[in-house]
Amino acid sequence: MISAAFYNDPQFPERFAQGEENAFRQVFDTYLNPLCFFAQKLIGSRMEAEDIVSIAYYKLWQRHKDFSTAAGIRSFLYTTVRNQCLDYLKHQKVVAAAHLPNPLTDSGIEAKMYQGELLQLIYMEIHSLPERARQILEWSFIEELSTTEISVKMQMTESHVRVEKSRALVQLRAALRKKDLWDSTLLLALLWQSS
Numbered sequence: 001m002i003s004a005a006f007y008n009d010p011q012f013p014e015r016f017a018q019g020e021e022n023a024f025r026q027v028f029d030t031y032l033n034p035l036c037f038f039a040q041k042l043i044g045s046r047m048e049a050e051d052i053v054s055i056a057y058y059k060l061w062q063r064h065k066d067f068s069t070a071a072g073i074r075s076f077l078y079t080t081v082r083n084q085c086l087d088y089l090k091h092q093k094v095v096a097a098a099h100l101p102n103p104l105t106d107s108g109i110e111a112k113m114y115q116g117e118l119l120q121l122i123y124m125e126i127h128s129l130p131e132r133a134r135q136i137l138e139w140s141f142i143e144e145l146s147t148t149e150i151s152v153k154m155q156m157t158e159s160h161v162r163v164e165k166s167r168a169l170v171q172l173r174a175a176l177r178k179k180d181l182w183d184s185t186l187l188l189a190l191l192w193q194s195s
Contacts, residue, residue: 013068024064027073028057035081042085052088056080125175133168140165 016023035056039049056077067073126137132154139145139153147165151158 009070012070013072016073017065017067019064024061027060027077031074031077035077038078039081039085042082043088048088049085052081052084055084122172122176125172128175129168129171132164133171136161136165137168137172 012023012026016027032053035053036046036049039052040046043049043052059080060073060076063076067076123142126134129137136150136154139150140147145153147158147161150156150165151161154161156164
């Protein structure tokens with residue numbers, strides 16, 4: 001724990017308060033392993049425990065002028081580590097309760113990014129289609145209008161709108177195939193089935 005020389009040195013608190021590097025090194029060497037062990041027992045992760053202890057030492061150094069006893073330094077370090085461990089555990093509970101995805105490991109995030117990119121490519125191709133085909137696909141898939149609503153807007157029968165929509169999708173699929181965007185046609189098939 002605390003070495004006799006460190007604890008019994010009457011000049012130690014003053015040297016520490018003045019920012020003497022050797023005094024800080026004594027505190028660091030004395031408490032590093034016990035604090036890491038303490039933090040690891042509280043949170044269960046050695047790596048996170050080491051980070052927490054590092055932050056505690058940083059906070060100690062920022063406030064080095066505030067300490068007048070070796071016992072005060074020890075108390076500050078253990079209290080700071082304990083509080084940071086409790087904050088870490090609270091944060092872990094919040095994350096677990098919210099079921100927040102981990103952007104580094106959750107494949108759902110990558111899937112959503114890929115889906116967004118595919119949709120952007122599809123929208124670009126829709127805009128390159130002839131006016132009528134573009135308008136029908138935009139109303140169908142972007143604005144999610146029904147066939148009846150489109151027929152009213154275009155002053156066509158519903159069956160005519162369905163035929164035009166089929167033609168527009170054929171044109172879109174052909175454009176995507178030319179650009180080697182075959183995966184995008186799978187997404188289009190899903191859109192077509194939902195309409």
